[in-house]
Amino acid sequence: MNTHLVSGKGLTNSVLASMLFGLVPVYIQLTELTGNTLFWNRIIFSALCLALVCYRMDRLQSFSAIFLCRKTVLMLSLGGLIVGFQWWLFVWGPVNNKTQDLSLGYFLLPLTLALTGKLVFNERLNKAQYFAMGFASLGVLAMLWQQGSLPWVSLAIAGLYPVYFIIRKPLQVDTLPALLFEHLLFLPASLFILMSDQSFIQNLTRSATLWYLLPGLGVLCSLSLICYINASRNLPVSLFGLLSYLEPALIFVVAITALGEVFTAQQWFSYSFIWLATAIICVDSARRLTQKIANQASR
Numbered sequence: 001m002n003t004h005l006v007s008g009k010g011l012t013n014s015v016l017a018s019m020l021f022g023l024v025p026v027y028i029q030l031t032e033l034t035g036n037t038l039f040w041n042r043i044i045f046s047a048l049c050l051a052l053v054c055y056r057m058d059r060l061q062s063f064s065a066i067f068l069c070r071k072t073v074l075m076l077s078l079g080g081l082i083v084g085f086q087w088w089l090f091v092w093g094p095v096n097n098k099t100q101d102l103s104l105g106y107f108l109l110p111l112t113l114a115l116t117g118k119l120v121f122n123e124r125l126n127k128a129q130y131f132a133m134g135f136a137s138l139g140v141l142a143m144l145w146q147q148g149s150l151p152w153v154s155l156a157i158a159g160l161y162p163v164y165f166i167i168r169k170p171l172q173v174d175t176l177p178a179l180l181f182e183h184l185l186f187l188p189a190s191l192f193i194l195m196s197d198q199s200f201i202q203n204l205t206r207s208a209t210l211w212y213l214l215p216g217l218g219v220l221c222s223l224s225l226i227c228y229i230n231a232s233r234n235l236p237v238s239l240f241g242l243l244s245y246l247e248p249a250l251i252f253v254v255a256i257t258a259l260g261e262v263f264t265a266q267q268w269f270s271y272s273f274i275w276l277a278t279a280i281i282c283v284d285s286a287r288r289l290t291q292k293i294a295n296q297a298s299r
Contacts, residue, residue, distance in 0.1 A: 008292075010234030011285055014243045017227035020220060022250030025094040026258045027220060031213050035092030037200050038217070040190040042091055043084075045218020046225075047183040053222070054176050063177035072171060079167040080182035082160050087221070089153060098153050099255065105157030106248040107140055107274060108150075114242055116162040121169075123236045128284035132242055132277040139273030146266050165232055175229045179222070243285065245278040 028038055054060050066072055093102040114133055117123040125133070144150065171178070194200055204210055232240050252271060256263060263271075 010231050010240070011243070013227040014231035014235065014240065015246060017224050017231055018244070018247035018250055020224035020227065021090075021247050022254050024090065024217075024220060024224070025099060025251060026254055027213075027217060028091055028094055031210060031217070033095075033200070033203065033210075035088075035095045037194070037197065038091040038095070039088045040186075040194050041214045042087065042217055042221050043183055043186045043190040044194070045215045046222045047180065047187050047218075048215075049218050049222040050176060050180040050183060053226075054180055057176065059174060059176050062174045063180055066173060066177060066181055072173060075167050075171060076173065076178060076181050077185060079164050080185045082164045082167070083182060084186055086157065086161060086164075089156060093153060098151075099251075101151040101153035102157065103248050103251055103255075104140075104143055104147070104151065105154035106244070106251070107136070107143065108154060108158035109161055110242050110244045111136060111140065112158045112162050113165065113240065113244065116166065117236060117240075120166055121236075126284070128280055129239070129242060132280040132284075134277075135273045135280070136242075136245065136277035139270045139277065142266070142270035142273065146270065168229070169232065175226060175233065179225055179229065239281075239285065242277070242281045245274060245281065249275060249278055 031038060033041075054063055066076065089098075089102065093099055111133065114125065114129070118125065168178070231243070235243070249271075252263075
């Protein structure tokens with residue numbers, strides 16, 4: 001893929017994914033359930049949602065085709081275990097006071113993805129992307145200096161997601177069937193654990209709101225993942241990684257406006273570098289997309 005061109009589809013999916021992911025920390029607070037219970041429910045309802053979408057979009061044949069290649073099944077299973085752990089962290093963290101660790105991990109992730117794109121896929125960064133990485137690195141270093149160390153949650157996000165995209169990117173499998181396959185890996189365990197959880201069953205019988213909040217969580221997470229994977233497959237890894245700064249920035253806005261969290265002056269200082277990096281990438285991406293459209297129109 002030519003790294004100097006920007007896919008409009010990829011850019012749109014990246015922004016939508018960040019916006020939807022930014023809603024999740026607020027949404028899960030409405031359920032008042034534990035992180036583990038939320039994860040198992042997310043798997044069930046996301047699987048149902050994805051299966052319905054695959055059926056409506058006539059993708060079930062593509063899903064069946066996955067099982068015709070042993071290598072594809074093996075690689076998707078390995079990637080599914082990695083990304084499943086990330087899904088668990090994303091719903092477990094906010095209800096276990098690990099939101100800040102999650103945020104730091106997602107701020108580190110674009111740096112590790114950009115490095116992956118350069119080292120693994122031989123993608124070249126332009127000057128704007130180098131400047132963005134520089135400012136983002138300053139912001140991350142400021143965070144590290146303030147906290148003194150990297151939490152395991154942050155390291156898991158920043159270190160394992162690049163491995164997932166290395167596995168996922170070369171596979172010739174449509175987004176929806178692959179996501180359905182990954183969710184079905186955890187479905188048997190999800191059903192068994194929830195059916196054995198008497199506390200969850202009691203909550204379900206007492207709270208009528210859970211009957212629509214939990215399916216809604218599955219829909220929200222499914223849409224987020226579809227947009228996220230589509231963006232990863234339509235953008236160079238380096239640019240995709242740097243655009244991912246929008247997600248933690250939106251989570252920050254949600255944290256101070258919807259969740260009422262307080263941020264110190266030191267945190268404002270480190271976040272300002274991240275916002276500057278995000279602005280540089282957005283302006284550069286818009287400029288190159290406009291240039292691409294103009295070149296196509298002139299042909």
